[in-house]
Amino acid sequence: MARERVSQADEWQAWAQRYDIEGGIRTFESGLTVKVFVGALFVGLLMMPGSIYLSYVSGESGAGAAPWVAVILFTELARRSFTTARRQELYMLLGLTGAAVGSGLQYRNFIWYAYFINTPQAASYEIADKIPEWIVPAGDSVGVLTRSLLHPDWFLPIAIYLVGKLLGTLRFVSGQYILFRLTADLERLPYPMAPISAQGATALAETTGKEETWRWRVFSIGSMAGLIWGFLYIGVPSLTGVMMSQPIQILKIPWIDFTQSIEGFAPTGVFALRTDFGQMLIGFVMPFPVIMAEFLTAMASQFIVNPQILYRYEILHQWSPGLDVRGVGLFNGLDFWISYGMGKNFSLAIVGMAASIPMLFKLRKTQKAAGERGSFATPPNRGDFPIWLMGLMWLVGMGGFIWLIHWMVPNFPLSFLLGYAFLYTPINSYVTARTFGVLGRDLFEIPYLHEITFILSRYEEVDIWFAPLPDEDYGRGTQSWRVLELTGTTFTSNLAGTLLIMPILLVSGIVVLHFIWQIAPIPSAQYPFAQMMWPINATNECLWKTSLRDGNSQMLQAIRGDYVAAGLTSSIAIYGMLWVFKLPSMWFYGIIGGIGADPGSMVARLLGAVIGRFYMIKRFGLRRWYMFNPVLAAGFACGVGLIGMGTVAIALVSKAVIVKPF
Amino acid sequence: MEKVASLIIIIGTFLWLFSVLALEGRWQWQMFSGLVLTIGIFLAHFWEELRDTDNTDNTEE
Numbered sequence: 001m002a003r004e005r006v007s008q009a010d011e012w013q014a015w016a017q018r019y020d021i022e023g024g025i026r027t028f029e030s031g032l033t034v035k036v037f038v039g040a041l042f043v044g045l046l047m048m049p050g051s052i053y054l055s056y057v058s059g060e061s062g063a064g065a066a067p068w069v070a071v072i073l074f075t076e077l078a079r080r081s082f083t084t085a086r087r088q089e090l091y092m093l094l095g096l097t098g099a100a101v102g103s104g105l106q107y108r109n110f111i112w113y114a115y116f117i118n119t120p121q122a123a124s125y126e127i128a129d130k131i132p133e134w135i136v137p138a139g140d141s142v143g144v145l146t147r148s149l150l151h152p153d154w155f156l157p158i159a160i161y162l163v164g165k166l167l168g169t170l171r172f173v174s175g176q177y178i179l180f181r182l183t184a185d186l187e188r189l190p191y192p193m194a195p196i197s198a199q200g201a202t203a204l205a206e207t208t209g210k211e212e213t214w215r216w217r218v219f220s221i222g223s224m225a226g227l228i229w230g231f232l233y234i235g236v237p238s239l240t241g242v243m244m245s246q247p248i249q250i251l252k253i254p255w256i257d258f259t260q261s262i263e264g265f266a267p268t269g270v271f272a273l274r275t276d277f278g279q280m281l282i283g284f285v286m287p288f289p290v291i292m293a294e295f296l297t298a299m300a301s302q303f304i305v306n307p308q309i310l311y312r313y314e315i316l317h318q319w320s321p322g323l324d325v326r327g328v329g330l331f332n333g334l335d336f337w338i339s340y341g342m343g344k345n346f347s348l349a350i351v352g353m354a355a356s357i358p359m360l361f362k363l364r365k366t367q368k369a370a371g372e373r374g375s376f377a378t379p380p381n382r383g384d385f386p387i388w389l390m391g392l393m394w395l396v397g398m399g400g401f402i403w404l405i406h407w408m409v410p411n412f413p414l415s416f417l418l419g420y421a422f423l424y425t426p427i428n429s430y431v432t433a434r435t436f437g438v439l440g441r442d443l444f445e446i447p448y449l450h451e452i453t454f455i456l457s458r459y460e461e462v463d464i465w466f467a468p469l470p471d472e473d474y475g476r477g478t479q480s481w482r483v484l485e486l487t488g489t490t491f492t493s494n495l496a497g498t499l500l501i502m503p504i505l506l507v508s509g510i511v512v513l514h515f516i517w518q519i520a521p522i523p524s525a526q527y528p529f530a531q532m533m534w535p536i537n538a539t540n541e542c543l544w545k546t547s548l549r550d551g552n553s554q555m556l557q558a559i560r561g562d563y564v565a566a567g568l569t570s571s572i573a574i575y576g577m578l579w580v581f582k583l584p585s586m587w588f589y590g591i592i593g594g595i596g597a598d599p600g601s602m603v604a605r606l607l608g609a610v611i612g613r614f615y616m617i618k619r620f621g622l623r624r625w626y627m628f629n630p631v632l633a634a635g636f637a638c639g640v641g642l643i644g645m646g647t648v649a650i651a652l653v654s655k656a657v658i659v660k661p662f
Numbered sequence: 663m664e665k666v667a668s669l670i671i672i673i674g675t676f677l678w679l680f681s682v683l684a685l686e687g688r689w690q691w692q693m694f695s696g697l698v699l700t701i702g703i704f705l706a707h708f709w710e711e712l713r714d715t716d717n718t719d720n721t722e723e
Contacts, residue, residue: 005664005710007710007711007713350700350703351703354700354703354704354706354707355707357704357707358704358707358708358710358711358712361708361711561689562687562688562689562692564689565687565689565692565693565696566682566687566692568692568693568696569678569692569693569695569696569699570678572674572696572699572700572703573671573674573675573678573695573699575703576671576672576674576675576699576702576703576706577671577672577675579667579668579671579703579706580668580671580672
């Protein structure tokens with residue numbers, strides 16, 4: 001019996017409905033209230049100095065858990081005040097607190113370049129006197145020597161940053177929104193990771209109501225699992241690291257490397273078992289065909305393609321016995337996989353356009369209701385914006401940004417900036433939006449893009465390395481718009497909250513960083529992580545920024561046109577053959593994710609997917625399981641985040657205590 | 663249209679295999695087969711969408 005053809009759009013629609021646990025269109029409410037705004041500012045600004053301080057002391061800002069702490073605090077206050085918190089409010093609180101906590105670190109480049117400009121590395125590589133004044137004042141300026149970000153010397157770098165931030169907000173809000181409309185409304189991509197954030201806020205909101213539902217129970221189970229796992233995986237090494245010279249790791253972090261064990265029968269193959277079994281939760285959530293296809297393809301890559309084809313025909317020629325996963329990965333990448341990967345990633349753009357352009361043509365023929373595939377209609381009261389307005393905002397933001405870059409580096413060819421802005425950025429963003437819509441992660445990355453550009457442009461000044469380039473990615477942010485939709489939060493309220501809090505955070509961030517810099521020089525003994533890492537980072541930065549001086553870069557030489565073409569064409573061929581044989585297009589995304597990848601990094605996800613598919617769905621039923629698993633994953637993330645923050649705090653206190661010998 | 667799209671995709675795939683196995687994987691030939699495949703895939707999706715429209719129109723009538 002012939003297999004019936006299911007169009008890609010129908011396939012996506014079915015998956016989108018599976019993840020849309022409340023059945024699609026819902027009522028939308030504003031999440032922005034005075035208590036949310038004040039609460040986010042209070043918790044965010046309280047934690048921001050600690051977050052900056054921690055990042056210089058330990059390299060971890062601990063900012064990930066802060067929004068959850070704010071939400072838990074908020075819900076507890078609501079319960080004790082006999083009032084309720086809506087999920088829209090809690091999701092908004094999560095976002096605003098995250099922005100507030102991270103606001104200090106947005107200026108970290110100022111401190112870094114104030115250090116870098118006076119390093120012996122920058123002097124010996126003859127960069128120090130070429131660092132532009134729009135990045136950092138001169139090394140002997142008062143603003144740098146007195147460690148004062150509020151000194152007039154810093155006016156130009158700060159002004160440039162603020163203008164860039166304003167233009168960036170215009171571009172990112174509009175770019176993300178347009179892509180969201182295209183991928184979520186028109187194509188109905190499922191965005192499998194979006195329900196995690198949405199369900200976390202929903203579960204906590206329900207705790208403030210009169211009745212506790214299944215969500216709170218599932219969230220609590222997830223949180224406890226996260227706390228236990230976080231303690232074993234992060235807590236034990238962190239705490240024992242404080243007390244002992246060598247921390248105890250119950251499971252080796254980040255992987256157990258079997259690469260040398262398999263080299264006898266699979267030379268050039270890699271297999272490093274990733275020990276972060278928290279990834280199982282991602283396996284629960286992600287579509288099973290994607291995870292399965294990804295793992296099988298990765299296995300085939302490492303055990304058949306690498307050793308039996310690429311090694312045998314001496315395409316992988318730098319490998320030698322005894323290398324670990326990093327060494328084999330580096331050499332395999334240079335020999336073949338970097339080039340192949342570039343082509344492979346471009347195929348996502350072609351496939352995406354092939355699927356979406358016919359839908360746009362069809363829009364002229366048919367008018368469909370909101371929530372149907374192929375429809376641009378918006379659900380009522382979602383707080384949507386006119387597409388033309390968003391397009392105009394993007395053009396203004398991008399036009400202004402290009403003008404700014406041109407002002408910074410006037411001799412750099414304008415054509416490259418325009419190419420980045422109006423060709424690369426839309427393609428890159430669209431592809432990323434699609435991969436987030438299907439896989440929940442980014443796949444599209446062209447390595448050494450800046451280096452290639454600089455070589456092609458024949459521009460030899462060092463200042464271009466310090467200038468921002470308009471190669472942007474709005475695709476990643478489309479997921480947050482989907483989360484807003486799932487939580488029923490109006491888009492207008494989210495935008496209003498972001499715009500209202502931004503000026504406060506811009507000012508407070510720089511003031512707090514100024515005071516932390518005043519405490520002691522960064523790096524110095526008070527900031528051990530910075531003291532250990534920054535000199536190495538300075539050397540690396542010098543190496544990169546001077547790598548093209550003699551026109552000789554090993555990385556660039558690794559990119560070969562025939563391998564790029566092989567990556568592109570073989571991927572399109574795989575997609576085409578899946579279509580010819582009427583197989584699900586989900587497989588294509590799994591195969592693309594798995595080609596050349598390390599299967600060991602996918603074992604935990606596979607385990608989660610298999611348990612979900614063959615036990616949990618049978619136990620709870622498909623619909624209930626897809627209701628449970630995002631809540632479980634949100635609870636787990638919360639538990640791990642809290643443990644991470646707690647252990648970092650203990651480590652911080654222990655480092656602050658000086659033990660006297662009497 | 664479905665059969666035409668399938669045929670183009672199959673030809674493109676064989677062309678690519680031929681370019682790798684017999685023409686030393688020269689990028690020009692690979693890209694040419696990529697172009698053939700791209701045409702086939704676009705055709706396939708246009709057919710899918712237009713087929714849906716025709717079906718919908720018929721149902722409504």
